[in-house]
Amino acid sequence: MIEIRNLQYRTVHVDHLDIPHGITTIIGRNGSGKTTFLRLCAGIVVPDAGTILIDGKPPRQTDIGWVNEFPDRNMLFSNVRDEIASPLRFRNSTPGETDRAVQRIADRLGIQNLLSRQVQSLSGGEKVLVALAAALVFEPGIIILDEYDSHLDEKRYLQIEQVLVESGCDYILRCTQQMETAAKSDYLLMLENGDFIHEGIPPDVFPLLITTIFYPLSWRAGL
Amino acid sequence: MKLVLDHLTLVQDNFSLTAHGEFLEGIHLVSGAVGSGKSTLALAIAGLISFESGSVLRDGIGPMMLSFQFPDYHITGMTLEEECVSWGCKPEEIFSPSDLHGKNHQSSFSLSRGELKQFHLSCLLNKHYDLLLLDEPFSSLDCESKKKLCHRISYQTTGITIIFTHEQVILPRVDRIWEIKDGKLLDRGTLPDAIRRWCGASSLIKKLIAQEQIPHNISYEDVLEAVCRT
Amino acid sequence: MQDVRIRICASALLSYAAFLNFYGAAAVLLWWLVFTPRLRIIRRVRPVIGMLIIIGLVSIILQAIDGSGFSYFVRMLAIFLIGLWLASDYQPGEFLHVGVWLGGNRIGFEFGLVAEMTMQSLLTLLADLDHIYMALNLKGIPVTVKNIVPTATLLIHKELARAKENAELLAVRGYHQGGTLKPVFLSGKMDIIAGLGAVLVIVFAVFPFVNFLYFDIEVLRGLL
Numbered sequence: 001m002i003e004i005r006n007l008q009y010r011t012v013h014v015d016h017l018d019i020p021h022g023i024t025t026i027i028g029r030n031g032s033g034k035t036t037f038l039r040l041c042a043g044i045v046v047p048d049a050g051t052i053l054i055d056g057k058p059p060r061q062t063d064i065g066w067v068n069e070f071p072d073r074n075m076l077f078s079n080v081r082d083e084i085a086s087p088l089r090f091r092n093s094t095p096g097e098t099d100r101a102v103q104r105i106a107d108r109l110g111i112q113n114l115l116s117r118q119v120q121s122l123s124g125g126e127k128v129l130v131a132l133a134a135a136l137v138f139e140p141g142i143i144i145l146d147e148y149d150s151h152l153d154e155k156r157y158l159q160i161e162q163v164l165v166e167s168g169c170d171y172i173l174r175c176t177q178q179m180e181t182a183a184k185s186d187y188l189l190m191l192e193n194g195d196f197i198h199e200g201i202p203p204d205v206f207p208l209l210i211t212t213i214f215y216p217l218s219w220r221a222g223l
Numbered sequence: 224m225k226l227v228l229d230h231l232t233l234v235q236d237n238f239s240l241t242a243h244g245e246f247l248e249g250i251h252l253v254s255g256a257v258g259s260g261k262s263t264l265a266l267a268i269a270g271l272i273s274f275e276s277g278s279v280l281r282d283g284i285g286p287m288m289l290s291f292q293f294p295d296y297h298i299t300g301m302t303l304e305e306e307c308v309s310w311g312c313k314p315e316e317i318f319s320p321s322d323l324h325g326k327n328h329q330s331s332f333s334l335s336r337g338e339l340k341q342f343h344l345s346c347l348l349n350k351h352y353d354l355l356l357l358d359e360p361f362s363s364l365d366c367e368s369k370k371k372l373c374h375r376i377s378y379q380t381t382g383i384t385i386i387f388t389h390e391q392v393i394l395p396r397v398d399r400i401w402e403i404k405d406g407k408l409l410d411r412g413t414l415p416d417a418i419r420r421w422c423g424a425s426s427l428i429k430k431l432i433a434q435e436q437i438p439h440n441i442s443y444e445d446v447l448e449a450v451c452r453t
Numbered sequence: 454m455q456d457v458r459i460r461i462c463a464s465a466l467l468s469y470a471a472f473l474n475f476y477g478a479a480a481v482l483l484w485w486l487v488f489t490p491r492l493r494i495i496r497r498v499r500p501v502i503g504m505l506i507i508i509g510l511v512s513i514i515l516q517a518i519d520g521s522g523f524s525y526f527v528r529m530l531a532i533f534l535i536g537l538w539l540a541s542d543y544q545p546g547e548f549l550h551v552g553v554w555l556g557g558n559r560i561g562f563e564f565g566l567v568a569e570m571t572m573q574s575l576l577t578l579l580a581d582l583d584h585i586y587m588a589l590n591l592k593g594i595p596v597t598v599k600n601i602v603p604t605a606t607l608l609i610h611k612e613l614a615r616a617k618e619n620a621e622l623l624a625v626r627g628y629h630q631g632g633t634l635k636p637v638f639l640s641g642k643m644d645i646i647a648g649l650g651a652v653l654v655i656v657f658a659v660f661p662f663v664n665f666l667y668f669d670i671e672v673l674r675g676l677l
Binding site for chain 3: 086090120
Binding site: 123212217222 | 255256257258293335336337338340341359362363364365366367368369370389391392393423425426427430431443446447450453
């Protein structure tokens with residue numbers, strides 16, 4: 001369980017929140033605090049008050065995979081192989097283990113042909129795949145994705161959705177502006193002005209939003 | 224007034240694209256997968272990059288503007304007010320009615336990505352252009368902001384507006400659909416007939432077509448209306 | 454030149470040779486003509502003409518002041534062309550391999566990482582500059598000397614923001630200190646020949662027989 005207690009950071013304020021295993025999606029308007037909340041969970045920033053514990057450990061003591069919204073901002077290196085290998089190199093894995101793990105994740109994501117390419121030459125969707133590979137290569141228990149789908153077309157989005165489901169991560173925490181994506185979650189959270197105003201499984205949360213545009217169109221169609 | 228692409232050929236490291244067609248006054252949607260060349264085509268039409276062969280003719284077109292996918296590419300002013308003025312807009316027209324009221328002197332980089340996109344589009348749509356190219360205008364926007372943008376775009380009753388996007392759910396009403404597929408720009412025609420020929424339509428629209436409940440147009444309201452008919 | 458180790462050493466030797474004296478610079482230019490893909494380099498790297506103009510202008514001024522303009526031009530041209538060659542032959546990732554080869558998996562990796570991220574930053578800086586010019590163009594704002602300061606301020610702001618994002622990404626990827634990497638280098642016969650050529654150039658520039666060359670010229674002048 002991800003346990004959040006008395007959390008305060010800028011506009012984000014959470015008294016008591018438990019996030020179960022599985023895919024949890026956060027929705028909300030621009031500026032509601034989604035990215036800030038995800039950055040807190042990833043340990044990128046530290047709260048002013050309160051705690052976040054992922055299976056009893058704070059984020060900075062947990063292995064976390066992170067994917068940013070902007071594909072270009074997920075890149076440290078100029079070539080794809082170095083980018084994907086970087087988390088393992090930083091963890092002092094042996095070169096042999098690193099090479100094998102990079103090949104494994106490239107096979108899983110179907111990006112073997114990208115390994116020898118320069119990052120600048122990739123399309124937006126390919127960059128997201130590379131960022132995802134770098135986030136999953138060290139087999140983290142949790143992966144956090146900040147609106148990763150906003151630069152993806154339907155084909156790439158479905159491909160990545162499959163990868164996430166099969167990733168083996170205990171927690172997949174993401175935010176999105178696509179309500180069809182949010183509908184496919186195990187748990188749903190809605191943020192407004194830094195507070196969680198709705199939480200629960202999608203069939204419990206979305207009916208509360210039926211008069212708004214946050215209700216999935218496919219659900220209106222009965223699909 | 225019309226925009227003519229005459230056997231335009233664009234070649235980059237990882238793709239090539241040919242485009243041939245006429246864009247008349249109205250709102251056009253150019254859809255295509257990520258990496259298919261939509262942004263590159265927009266840059267070529269705006270005259271900001273060179274192309275391999277062919278030509279772009281802006282017949283009777285005066286003022287023109289291209290909105291980049293990433294709004295921070297447009298920033299030339301350090302504060303929001305300076306940025307507003309750089310667009311030729313009056314600050315009171317942009318700041319007063321919006322959520323940015325009182326934030327004139329804030330840094331242009333202090334906004335969240337969605338807020339910056341909304342601000343940028345407010346400045347852009349405050350002016351009239353004969354040719355308006357919008358590259359992924361919906362990216363980074365929340366559902367409500369996308370809907371508001373669609374509403375504002377619908378006010379573009381004169382001039383040529385071309386929306387380059389892979390968005391499939393919240394879209395404005397358009398007059399013509401184009402599609403980039405297998406390295407070619409294909410003209411799917413006018414609405415509603417174009418919807419049947421549109422390969423990049425969302426799964427929901429494809430299901431509605433299969434049920435012979437074709438939406439009149441591709442906007443959220445039109446698709447919802449078609450859903451209610453089923 | 455495929456082997457980055459030979460390329461870096463050769464660049465250092467050749468730059469020093471060009472700096473030392475006119476004859477060293479002339480030998481460097483000859484080396485550059487023989488061992489580098491000359492036209493490809495000049496076409497690939499953008500600010501060539503601008504730099505050559507600046508070097509030319511300074512040379513003219515020095516020639517007028519103390520007659521050393523020609524020597525200055527040849528030496529600066531040689532150093533500039535070697536720098537151009539080094540930049541254009543850069544392959545992404547190779548500084549990391551050189552760093553680890555030289556300094557091991559801790560300090561060497563850190564230096565290599567810094568060098569790689571610096572190169573990446575330079576590339577994105579050029580891309581950012583392109584975007585800013587496009588934005589000014591679209592807004593109908595002319596690119597003038599008056600715009601240089603606000604443009605530079607914007608660039609610096611963007612680079613600082615990107616540096617912060619990179620730091621966060623490094624942290625979240627598990628970076629603490631150093632890393633493990635097995636350096637791999639490609640070497641060809643021509644690399645070794647060119648490297649030896651660079652050694653010959655520095656010997657030619659440094660070895661005292663260069664002074665005989667000066668002496669011979671002075672003797673000839675005296676006789677004439």
